[in-house]
Amino acid sequence: MVPVDRYFLAALLSGLVTEQLYLDDDSVTAFDATVERALSDPPRVVLDRTHFYPTGGGQPHDTGALRAADGDRVWRVVDVEKRDTVYHALGTAEDADGGDGEPPELPEPGTAVRGEIDADRRAAHSRYHTAQHLLSALLLDEFDARTTGNQLYADRARLDAAHDRFSDADLDRIETRLNELVADARPVSSYAMDREQAEATLDTERTRIDLLPDSIEELRIVEIAGESEGDEPYDRTACAGTHVENTADIGEVVVTGRETKGPEEERVRFALAEHVDED
Numbered sequence: 446m447v448p449v450d451r452y453f454l455a456a457l458l459s460g461l462v463t464e465q466l467y468l469d470d471d472s473v474t475a476f477d478a479t480v481e482r483a484l485s486d487p488p489r490v491v492l493d494r495t496h497f498y499p500t501g502g503g504q505p506h507d508t509g510a511l512r513a514a515d516g517d518r519v520w521r522v523v524d525v526e527k528r529d530t531v532y533h534a535l536g537t538a539e540d541a542d543g544g545d546g547e548p549p550e551l552p553e554p555g556t557a558v559r560g561e562i563d564a565d566r567r568a569a570h571s572r573y574h575t576a577q578h579l580l581s582a583l584l585l586d587e588f589d590a591r592t593t594g595n596q597l598y599a600d601r602a603r604l605d606a607a608h609d610r611f612s613d614a615d616l617d618r619i620e621t622r623l624n625e626l627v628a629d630a631r632p633v634s635s636y637a638m639d640r641e642q643a644e645a646t647l648d649t650e651r652t653r654i655d656l657l658p659d660s661i662e663e664l665r666i667v668e669i670a671g672e673s674e675g676d677e678p679y680d681r682t683a684c685a686g687t688h689v690e691n692t693a694d695i696g697e698v699v700v701t702g703r704e705t706k707g708p709e710e711e712r713v714r715f716a717l718a719e720h721v722d723e724d
């Protein structure tokens with residue numbers, strides 16, 4: 446339920462920015478690219494294509510490394526940010542190879558690099574992000590509570606919803622239902638869809654298409670399958686984040702708490718069972 450970043454997508458569609466490969470395949474964690482620009486203060490590079498996910502839509506950026514294809518130089522990617530294009534912030538020499546902590550020597554434009562994304566961090570984000578889609582859908586279905594915001598991390602997440610108050614019994618029910626949907630092992634897929642077609646065929650309240658500026662003509666739709674083959678999807682939203690391929694890949698989810706966020710707004714906290722301290 447995270448709206449696609451409007452400004453970025455508009456720029457992407459106008460062909461001005463780095464090709465965002467994760468939009469087509471969010472399971473890839475190693476790829477080849479070429480440095481287009483290198484900037485200092487802070488040190489960062491722009492690539493012609495990237496699988497690194499930049500901070501956005503409530504999902505933190507990937508981390509990882511860029512390795513020169515023709516030698517042993519390696520740069521640590523410590524932040525990824527999208528503005529007019531995608532910037533990969535490079536760590537100090539110490540971050541990369543136990544060096545002296547000085548700013549790294551920047552790669553020259555044209556340098557061929559191998560991008561390596563920290564797979565564990567990415568996988569955690571994809572699991573939490575997919576869990577968030579399930580939670581948003583079930584809160585809308587069963588409580589008529591629309592998602593108003595969300596933030597995920599590699600070890601926890603939270604979601605805000607337009608709702609008066611979730612009782613302890615509600616939270617138990619939400620947790621049980623979430624884990625049923627995980628155990629159902631429902632396929633998760635994504636595809637591009639023409640905006641006009643999306644507006645004509647999808648539930649715009651659910652997909653939040655109405656929040657996107659008119660300049661965006663193509664959307665990325667993320668779909669979680671219905672209970673049986675041939676059923677309507679359980680969830681279908683416009684989203685540019687990363688997700689797992691099947692709800693079973695999320696694993697057990699624990700609803701860890703709630704708090705009042707404002708009038709008619711509740712915040713629900715959740716985590717993967719392996720990230721919850723039982724003490």
Ligand SMILES: [Zn+2]
Nearest residue numbers: 446574684686
């Ligand atoms: Zn998403």
